[in-house]
Amino acid sequence: MFDPLIRTIVVNGTDIRVGDVVAVGGIPHRIRELREVYPSRKKLTFEDGNTYVLGKLHTIEVTRHFPPLRRVR
Numbered sequence: 001m002f003d004p005l006i007r008t009i010v011v012n013g014t015d016i017r018v019g020d021v022v023a024v025g026g027i028p029h030r031i032r033e034l035r036e037v038y039p040s041r042k043k044l045t046f047e048d049g050n051t052y053v054l055g056k057l058h059t060i061e062v063t064r065h066f067p068p069l070r071r072v073r
Contacts, residue, residue: 005065005066005067005068006063006064006065006066007063007064007066008061008062008063008064009061009062009063009064010059010060010061010062011059011060011062012056012057012058012059012060013041013042013054013055013056013057013058013060014056016031016034016042016044016054016060016062017031017034017064018031018032018033018034019031019064019065020062020063020064021062021063021064022044022046022052022060022061022062023061023063024050024052028063029046029047029048029050029052030046030047031044031045031046031047032045032046032047033045037053040055040056040057041053041054041055041056042054042056
């Protein structure tokens with residue numbers, strides 16, 4: 001069976017990663033940099049230079065690339 005390499009998942013602020021794609025206002029933005037700005041918030045910097053502050057406990061839907069699974073024979 002084929003495993004898709006790109007999946008849409010729901011994560012909170014602690015699980016977000018560089019390279020994730022977030023849709024803000026219907027426009028997709030790829031995360032270039034993450035910084036912790038307060039003990040409970042992260043600043044997401046996108047490839048186009050825009051920024052967004054996300055609370056660690058808030059959930060957000062992201063599109064993430066997963067490496068293919070190896071098949072063991």
